Amino acid sequence: MAPKLMLIDGNSILNRAFYGLKTPVLLSTSDGIYTNAVYGFINILNKFQEEEKPDYICVAFDLKGPTFRHKEFAEYKANRIGMPDELAMQLPIIKEVLDAMNIKQVEIEGFEADDIIGSLARWAEEQGVDTVIITGDRDALQLVTEHTRVKIPTKKDGRTETEEYDYNAVIDRFGVTPTQIIDAKGLMGDKSDNIPGVKGIGDKTAFSLIKDFGSIENLYDNLDKVARDSIREKLEAGKEIAFISKKLATIDTGIRQSWSFDDFTFKPDRIRLRELFKRLEFKSLIEKFNLDDTGKEEKPVKFASVDCIKDSACLEKIRELIMERGCFSLCYLMEKPGIFNHKLIGLGIALDEDRIFYIDILNCISEECFLGIFSDIFENSSIKKYTHDIKDFLVYLKKKDIEFDGLAFDTLVGAYIINPTRDSYNVNELANEYCGVNIESMESLTGKGKNFIPLSQIETGKLSAFAGIQAEAILKISAELDKKIRENNQENLYYDIELPLIFVLAEMEYHGFRIDADGLVEYSKELDDKIAQLISEIYALAGEEFKINSPKQLGAILFDKLGLPAGKKTKTGWSTDAEVLESLEDKHEIVRKILEYRQLMKLKSTYAEGLLNVIDIKTGKVHSSFNQSVTATGRISSTEPNLQNIPIKLDAGRKIRKVFIPTNEDYVLVDADYSQIELRVLAHISNDENMIEAFMRNEDIHADTASKVFDVPREAVTPLLRSRAKAVNFGIVYGIGDFSLAKDLGITRKEARRYIDGYLNKYRGVKQYMDNAVEEGKKNGFVTTLFGRRRYLPELMSKNFNIRSFGQRIAMNTPIQGSAADIIKIAMVKVYNALKEKKMKSRLILQVHDELIIEAHNEEKDQVIDILKDCMENAVKLKVPLCVDVHWGKNWYETK
Structure with missing residues (x-):
């Protein structure tokens, strides 16, 4: 070669x-x-x-x-x-x-x-x-x-x-x-x-x-x-x-x-590169380039040897040591070949820096033996456990009818609280940052891509060393993170909200949400019929057949043949993205039909087909993964599948909710949704008298805003004025400017600016809050929610106007959105605890933005409604009441 x-x-x-x-x-x-x-x-x-x-x-x-x-x-x-x-x-x-x-x-x-x-x-x-x-x-x-x-x-x-x-x-x-x-x-x-x-x-x-x-x-x-x-x-x-x-x-x-x-030959100067990456705070690149030990004069950190436990007699002795010690850290090694399938490979356990063990479940000790000896350890609340990303292990134990208790600290969630915008929260990165030690990463152990090796195929010695050292590191990291959390006055956020929430999310993943598979197939066929009809109509309007999914061919039809006002042009042809098409929606009927075609195609691929692929064969349910350490605002996200973005604007989108059903006929779905929670948080934080008064009178906040901003009597507020006031209300929450508001409402920027100025003139407390939030962000480098969650904002110091403006919007809306996210989490914990304390058959199965869904036993439906209203409306005490709308039905569609 x-x-x-x-x-x-x-x-x-x-x-x-x-x-x-x-x-x-x-x-x-x-x-x-x-x-x-x-x-x-x-x-x-x-x-x-x-x-x-x-x-x-x-x-x-x-x-x-x-x-x-x-x-x-x-x-x-x-x-x-x-x-x-x-x-x-x-x-x-x-x-x-x-x-x-x-x-x-x-x-x-x-x-x-x-x-x-x-x-x-x-x-x-x-x-x-x-x-x-x-x-x-x-x-x-x-x-x-x-x-x-x-x-x-x-x-x-x-x-x-x-x-x-x-x-x-x-x-x-x-x-x-x-x-x-x-x-x-x-x-x-x-x-x-x-x-x-x-x-x-x-x-x-x-x-x-x-x-x-x-x-x-x-x-x-x-x-x-x-x-x-x-x-x-x-x-x-x-x-x-x-x-x-x-x-x-x-x-x-x-x-x-x-x-x-x-x-043109190349050989990196490893010492120089490591120091440069350290200065640039590229911790992950230091690891990727294997620069961890480069240029270090100090002796490498010494970890105690890891004892590999291979029989039940030794396992009994470890159990006795844990009972005597009263605390331990653990690192579980697990494979998940399916959405709801867990294969436990082994467990690293550290009592302290001198006593570290690896329990070899893959080759030596059966699951039954291990759980028979350790189940009461896991369920004992007086034995404190230190973990990293424990949620999957909780789900695994639930499948074995074991309820984990005594969680003292989870380093994944702790690190997220301290810095919610990190790229990753791997144990090796946290060990390096908070303890100054270098340990092996999971990626280094298993490889990646074509070189990936499943844990079950890695030799026991390597697994033992890895899991044991990770367990010891988790013990050390926990102490450092706890210290930092207390320095930041975030202990209530961590110990009262985020840590208990892990159990709630594990419960939701375990129970899952049943899908009517036959109904989903039928729904998919309905979409096929609608898509076929749309394609026929689009061809008729275009006067020829073409590939609708081809931006090049679509651009030629819209801009060259039909002569629509051209937008952006790229090197491969006219841009036909959603932004361009939405701006042309009123120019030609074909544009509206193309947008509808794209929406239906997404519904089919993402939900009609996508959901079928993730239904668990054994349970007939989807068991989504709920993530609490992903978003910068503190909101929960979900994947495999993403149940947070089930569409509701299109009628065809809303109908997908019909296939979400209870486990069996003994249950119904109860849906509780906060009413305008973000605006209520804004009223509380801004202390705006007009807004507080409207909420205290239980008035229609959007009609009240329309009356004040457009200077008309309440009874003269038209649906159009109310709709525009609603857009301004939520636009303020999300920090949009006159350009975005003009686009949303189809008005001029000048008119949009007049709406915003009128709003801020009437709601002076909101204007003062917005100014104060930006100043707080500049002064501290971050803004906080009502519960101490931080969002760091280096963008505020940018010389670039667009980036600085983005930072200002984040400074204004993070305390609102983040506080709303914290409130729903508090409510989730309260609801979970109430159901558990009353030993009810009903269970919380889904959270979507500001709503909670409980699969309620028929005999407990009324009690569940009372619990939801009580826990959600009394989650926190604000200057305005929190209001919750509750509905129930035989499927998710019926609850709305």
Whole structure:
């Protein structure tokens, strides 16, 4: 095999990394240095380095200043917006990282990174070296040869994917050779680089012409052979600009300098790289690059040896030691081959730093023996347990009719309370951060991707060492996290809300929600019929059949054929995303039908088909995983399946709730929903007299707002005014500005601004709260909920207006949304405890935003309704009452 050179377009990949986040929340260090682009760049580099295993690497960067193309065409790239400050400050950092990695960087005055890459690729080919180019720019496809490939990292449905092009792939995708792409660009231009092209010639026509004629030169030599008069006329008028555009689009491959492949070898300076990653607070990268012990002069941390327990006699002795000690930490090793299936592999237990054990359940001690000896340990509330992410283990024990008690601390939840925006909460990362020790990660033990090894196939010695050391680390981390929680005055949030909530979520996962599978199949068929009807109607309105799911073909129908006002254009054609289509909804009937088609297709794939795939065969239920350490606001999320986003706006979406049913006919569903909880929290926090008065009088808050903001008597408030007031009320909660409100209501920004100003003028307490929240965020670096939950806000110090504005919105709405999330959690714990204390058959099975659903036994329905109202309405004492609406039915649909 030939040696391989990997060339990276530095500016392109840095931009890709910077804009990779869908929200303007930027990763930054504790002292406010933005690092999201650097972090993303390193991960992209590492990904392709592992995939390609190159012999040589080089990164090319653009230099500021004009290039030879600007001399050819003064308007070249004139439409480009300057690099935002938050990205510009990261450019020297990534160069410093590359220096530490000993990766060669090349910049040449008067040339772009594309030209450097193109020239290096040709030079390498001349030397018998193959090349792979990593870029976010499809311009590089013209460089593809039999010895040069191009890889383009992309995002699809939130996932990172890679487009890979060799010589044949380019032809398959575009119908032309790589060098002919230059000719096509000469005709169609490139909006992103301000290359004009021939006016009126789109990409489809351009590629077709070059496919037929081979090149621009041959096309113009045979212009009389172009069949369509309109195209020939456009080509004649644009001849000069076509040749200029081709020249601008051509990457220079002729640069030659005194390059040597010795310059492109790479061997990282591990000590320098570790210190740099420490400064940038890239703990996960320190682990990924195995830099944990690099440059450390101190002796490695010594852990006590782990005793592997292989028989019942030894297990009995461990039980006695635990009873005597009164506390222990545990690390469970478990495989989950299915949604609701658990296979216990082993258990690491630490009594203290000298007594660490591993119970080998996979090979030596049966589950029955282990649980027979340890069940009373797990159920004994006086024996304190220290754990990490204990929820799955609680579900496992519930299946064995064992009720876990005595949970003293869970390090996953504790670390989340301290910092809710961490990337991960793995034990090894927490051990490094809070205890200054380096231990093996789960990923290091099992491998990942193609190299993943199930726990059941790993040798016992490795499992024993891993689980035992993790258990000891959990004991140490717990003490440090408890200290930090108390320093932050967050002990009530942790010990009274979050820790008890683990048991509630485990109970919900264990019981699950039954699905009417036959009804789901029938629902899917109904969707098929509606989708087929919509497709027929869309074709009729378009006047032809086309691929509705193809943005390219859809764009051609909407903007080229039907002549709708065009929106954004990307390199692959017109944008047809939801934002664009929603803005055109009133322009043509086809747009509304396409939006409805997309909604129905999502319902079918995500819910009609998706739910069928996750129904547990044994229980006939979906057992969703409820996550309490994911969202920055403190809200609970759910996965596999996500039951938080069951759609309710479309009638077809609401009907999906009909398939959610009780376990059997002995039960009904009772649904309790907080009424306007976030607005009630806002009234409490802002202490606004008008808002408090409206809630105390139990008035329609939206009608009251409409009366005040639009200055009309209450009886004159129309449904339209109420609807607009409702949008303003919730817009204030979510921190939207005049632009978003105008878009939501279909009014001008000026009118939206007038609504917001009118609102803040009438609700002066709210205006004062908003100002104070932003100032608190700037002063402290964070804002808090009523219960002490923190949200850190480095965005408030950004020089970028959009990012700073985002930080201000978060500062204003986090105390509201976060407090509402805390209140529903408090209510969940109260409801769970009430059902348990009364030994009722009914059980809490789902939480969705501000509502709780209980599967209530028929004999207990009325009592359950009373419990829900009492626990939820009295969860906390606010300046305004908390109100709850309760309904029941034989399925979820009937409860609304």
